[in-house]
Each structure stands twice: as C-alpha cells, then as structure tokens.
Amino acid sequence: MGTESNYQMKVVKGDYGYILEDVPHLSDYIPDLPTYDNPLRSNPAYSVVKQYFVDMDDTVPQKVVVHKDSPRGVHFRRAGPRQKVYFSSDDVRACIVTCGGLCPGLNTVIREIVHSLDYMYGVSKVFGIDGGYRGFYSKNIITLTPKTVNDIHKRGGTILGSSRGGHDKTKIVDCIQDRGINQVYIIGGDGTQKGAAVIYEEIRRRDLKVIVAGIPKTIDNDIPVIDKSFGFDTAVEEAQRAINAAHVEAESAENGIGVVKLMGRYCGFIAMYATLASRDVDLCLIPESPFYLEGDGGLFEYVEKRLKENGHMVIVIAEGAGQELLAEENAHAKKEQDASGNKLLQDVGLWISQKIRDHFAQKPNMPITLKYIDPTYMIRAVPSNGSDNVYCTLLAQSCVHGAMAGYTGFTSGLVNGRQTYIPFNRITEKQNMVVITDRMWARLLSSTNQPSFLRVKDIEEVKNEEHPQTQLLDGDNDVLKKHMYETLK
Numbered sequence: 367m368g369t370e371s372n373y374q375m376k377v378v379k380g381d382y383g384y385i386l387e388d389v390p391h392l393s394d395y396i397p398d399l400p401t402y403d404n405p406l407r408s409n410p411a412y413s414v415v416k417q418y419f420v421d422m423d424d425t426v427p428q429k430v431v432v433h434k435d436s437p438r439g440v441h442f443r444r445a446g447p448r449q450k451v452y453f454s455s456d457d458v459r460a461c462i463v464t465c466g467g468l469c470p471g472l473n474t475v476i477r478e479i480v481h482s483l484d485y486m487y488g489v490s491k492v493f494g495i496d497g498g499y500r501g502f503y504s505k506n507i508i509t510l511t512p513k514t515v516n517d518i519h520k521r522g523g524t525i526l527g528s529s530r531g532g533h534d535k536t537k538i539v540d541c542i543q544d545r546g547i548n549q550v551y552i553i554g555g556d557g558t559q560k561g562a563a564v565i566y567e568e569i570r571r572r573d574l575k576v577i578v579a580g581i582p583k584t585i586d587n588d589i590p591v592i593d594k595s596f597g598f599d600t601a602v603e604e605a606q607r608a609i610n611a612a613h614v615e616a617e618s619a620e621n622g623i624g625v626v627k628l629m630g631r632y633c634g635f636i637a638m639y640a641t642l643a644s645r646d647v648d649l650c651l652i653p654e655s656p657f658y659l660e661g662d663g664g665l666f667e668y669v670e671k672r673l674k675e676n677g678h679m680v681i682v683i684a685e686g687a688g689q690e691l692l693a694e695e696n697a698h699a700k701k702e703q704d705a706s707g708n709k710l711l712q713d714v715g716l717w718i719s720q721k722i723r724d725h726f727a728q729k730p731n732m733p734i735t736l737k738y739i740d741p742t743y744m745i746r747a748v749p750s751n752g753s754d755n756v757y758c759t760l761l762a763q764s765c766v767h768g769a770m771a772g773y774t775g776f777t778s779g780l781v782n783g784r785q786t787y788i789p790f791n792r793i794t795e796k797q798n799m800v801v802i803t804d805r806m807w808a809r810l811l812s813s814t815n816q817p818s819f820l821r822v823k824d825i826e827e828v829k830n831e832e833h834p835q836t837q838l839l840d841g842d843n844d845v846l847k848k849h850m851y852e853t854l855k
C-alpha cells in the first residue's frame with residue numbers, strides 16, 4: 367500500500383494493481399479541524415435506512431469490463447453521506463455559479479443544491495453568483511432559498527445567468543474570502559472545471575477552509591471519465607423533433623433531402639445518439655469521422671445511391687464535423703474565438719446543404735428538394751426531461767454530501783452507474799470523444815448503412831497499432847484520437 371499526493375489528487379495503491387485516484391480533503395492542509403455528527407443521523411427520514419452512510423473504504427472502479435488476469439485498476443471515491451461532517455450547519459455560507467453554454471438541467475441542479483443543503487444539512491445561507499465567473503467580482507450576490515428556487519426546474523437556462531471568459535483567479539478568491547463563503551459549487555463544462563481547479567489551487571495556497579466542488583455540465587458530452595453528462599438525454603430527445611420534421615419534409619418531395627445540424631463542437635455524441643434513436647437518419651456526420659465529398663465512397667455517391675433506392679434521405683451533421691474541409695476552402699478566413707478561447711466554428715450545415723445543391727444542379731435528371739434545419743439553440747434551451755431531472759438531483763445531493771464531509775477539489779460524477787468524487791485533473795486532462803473504432807460507432811454504421819469514409823491508410827494504421835483489440839473496444843484508441851485532434855486543430 368502506498369500513497370502519493372499533490373494539490374490535485376491523492377493516489378493510493380493497494381494489492382493486485384488497485385489504484386484509488388482520491389480527491390483532496392480539508393484535513394490534508396488544515397490541522398485539527400473540528401468534526402460534527404452528520405445531522406442526517408438524527409433525521410427520521412434517513413436514520414431508519416440501513417447503510418445510508420457510505421463506508422469510508424467504498425470506491426468505484428473506472429472499468430467494469432475486465433479479464434481474468436487484469437489488475438484491479440483505477441478507482442474513484444464513492445459519493446454519499448459520511449457519519450462525520452466538517453461544518454456545523456450555522457457556519458456554512460455556500461455559493462453556486464453556472465458557467466459556459468446553456469444545458470438542460472442547470473436549474474434543476476441549482477434547485478437541488480439549495481434544497482439538499484437546507485433539508486438535509488440545515489444550511490440556510492446559500493447565494494447565487496450572477497452571470498458566471500465574472501459575477502464574483504462584478505455583480506451583487508443573490509440570496510437563494512428553497513422557496514425561491516422551488517419551481518425553477520420547470521424552466522430552461524439558468525436563473526443565475528452564465529458567461530464565457532472573465533475568469534480572474536485573484537478577484538474571484540478575494541470575493542470568496544471577503545464574503546466569508548466556505549463552500550463553492552461550480553456548475554459547468556470542461557473550461558469551467560479548469561477554472562474551478564485554478565480557484566481550488568489558490569484557496570489551498572491561502573490555506574482557506576473553503577470547499578471547491580464541481581458539477582460537470584456539457585450538452586456535448588465532452589467530459590471524460592463520467593458515464594454521460596446531465597442534459598444529454600434531453601438533448602437527444604429534443605433532437606428527435608427536428609429529425610422528424612426533416613424526415614416529413616424529405617418524404618414529401620421527390621428526391622427530398624432533410625439536413626439537420628446538431629451541437630457538438632469537438633465531438634459527435636448528440637448526433638450519434640440522436641441518429642440511433644431516430645432510425646430515420648441515413649447519414650450521420652461527426653467531427654471524429656472525417657469525410658469527403660467527391661469520388662468513390664464519397665458523400666455525393668452515397669446521397670445519390672440513397673435517393674435512387676429510397677426517394678428521400680435525412681442527414682444529421684454535428685456542428686464540428688467537416689471543419690477541416692471548410693478551412694481548406696476558406697484558408698484566408700479569420701480564425702475567431704469566443705471569450706473563453708474556444709474556436710468559433712463555421713456553419714457546416716449551410717455549407718454541406720449548398721454543396722449538395724451544387725452537385726445535383728449539374729444533374730438535370732435528378733432534381734432535388736433540400737431543407738436545412740438548425741435547431742441547435744432550441745435543443746439547448748429546453749428544461750430537462752424526467753430522467754435528467756433525477757440525474758441532476760443525485761449529482762447535486764452527492765456534491766453536497768462530499769462538501770459537508772470536507773472533500774474538496776472534486777467533480778461529482780457518475781461512473782459505471784455510481785456517484786463518485788473525481789479529482790479535477792482527471793476531468794480536465796482530455797476531452798471525451800466518439801471513438802470511431804469503438805462498437806457504438808459500428809452500431810451506428812450498421813443502423814444507417816452509411817459508408818465509414820475511412821480510407822485504407824486509416825484502417826491500416828488501426829490494424830498495425832500495438833494495442834490489443836480489447837483496448838480499442840474500451841475506447842482508448844490513441845492512434846485515431848491523435849489523428850482526430852490533429853484534424854480538428
């Protein structure tokens with residue numbers, strides 16, 4: 367058994383290759399902290415529940431598919447209430463901030479943090495930060511009570527507002543310190559969690575008894591380690607409406623083509639799942655799977671074939687797909703970024719629609735009718751559905767349990783169906799992407815019957831790589847990921 371630690375993570379090694387990537391705790395840097403009995407112990411609703419409290423040694427494996435001789439592998443700390451807490455209810459001053467793009471479920475998470483703190487831990491001082499990170503130092507804070515947040519889960523967006531950019535570590539931590547805040551709940555995507563890690567480091571440098579806890583939010587599902595992000599199911603469901611409309615339009619015209627653009631800046635999860643859910647989609651294009659238009663095995667050839675076979679077709683395209691083709695065509699276009707430094711994309715939906723129209727304009731015997739639907743912001747702005755509401759509730763409750771128990775520098779996340787605390791650096795070190803040599807993409811290809819657009823060179827590269835086949839299925843194909851990152855840069 368050995369332990370290595372730094373500010374961000376404590377790695378505990380056990381027998382048979384067991385590794386616990388543990389999260390920091392207040393007691394790592396503040397000695398002799400008082401502890402208190404968890405108020406849930408005397409709460410009639412919970413005290414009768416057998417084993418309601420999580421055992422200190424409970425951990426959750428990152429990989430559940432193992433072989434006879436596999437080492438036990440990486441584990442994360444299991445989330446949930448602990449017998450002892452590191453805050454008395456009256457001492458807690460918590461704040462919540464939402465950053466980055468919108469996502470269904472943000473309001474549910476806010477509501478559930480406020481409710482969990484109050485109903486489970488008797489905490490009444492909870493504040494909202496207005497408009498993302500910059501709100502810490504440029505706006506007044508908002509008081510949140512169970513009553514004021516009671517109905518917010520029925521609305522899309524975030525009642526706190528959100529923003530990109532404006533992360534000023536010193537000003538943010540000064541504000542936290544000046545206002546006596548000791549629990550900071552940060553809801554946001556990969557960029558937000560990077561910002562949370564920076565805040566946590568600064569808090570630790572100043573030796574403050576302040577918890578920094580993240581809740582991963584990303585409609586794109588681009589955060590690694592976790593099973594999926596909240597709002598994703600809602601997005602897939604909402605996308606069905608656009609796909610249905612595209613299908614109805616396409617079916618009603620001779621050689622009708624419906625094109626639907628969905629979100630997914632660097633990864634095509636929404637497009638892939640929306641396609642699998644719909645069954646009306648004939649072609650799904652995602653950033654991870656480069657495609658080409660002309661020639662054998664190209665997109666035009668497939669569109670023509672599909673129209674001849676079926677008389678109509680539906681194309682779903684993720685916004686980040688084909689960006690390298692657009693860049694080639696507009697080599698002189700200015701490379702723009704948003705306030706957080708994210709690359710601003712060109713409209714691939716419009717582009718592909720025009721390319722298809724131009725192609726068929728040269729084929730007078732095959733006139734087409736193409737309708738382009740861009741529902742991207744409509745999908746992001748809806749309230750979360752039932753299953754996402756449950757997911758948001760569990761995430762928020764787990765996060766509050768962890769903070770009260772003194773854990774800090776963590777993101778609350780679902781791993782293999784279990785709530786866990788994940789160190790920030792595991793969440794921020796890379797982005798989750800669709801692995802096109804994985805089973806899920808193969809399932810999509812067999813469902814749509816579209817070409818894979820893989821060139822012989824790509825296939826050879828995968829065949830020749832040193833990893834055994836089973837690792838490809840676990841989604842760890844470094845050769846293809848490297849290729850994808852290079853394409854997307």
Ligand SMILES: Nc1ncnc2c1ncn2[C@@H]1O[C@H](COP(=O)(O)OP(=O)(O)OP(=O)(O)O)[C@@H](O)[C@H]1O
Nearest residue numbers: 466467530531532533554555556557558560561706
């Ligand atoms: N490396 C970083 N260090 C500190 N702050 C960061 C970093 N990257 C992003 N941020 C801050 O995090 C906030 C949100 O980042 P961003 O706009 O990239 O959205 P996100 O959290 O990734 O969500 P999404 O991409 O899903 O919309 C912004 O205020 C940004 O300034």
Ligand SMILES: O=P(O)(O)OC[C@H]1O[C@](O)(CO)[C@@H](O)[C@@H]1O
Nearest residue numbers: 466467468585586629630631704
């Ligand atoms: O226009 P905005 O709000 O900056 O956000 C657009 C981006 O945000 C995301 O929804 C991620 O939050 C991406 O899919 C999209 O590219």
Ligand SMILES: [Mg+2]
Nearest residue numbers: 466555556557
């Ligand atoms: Mg992001």
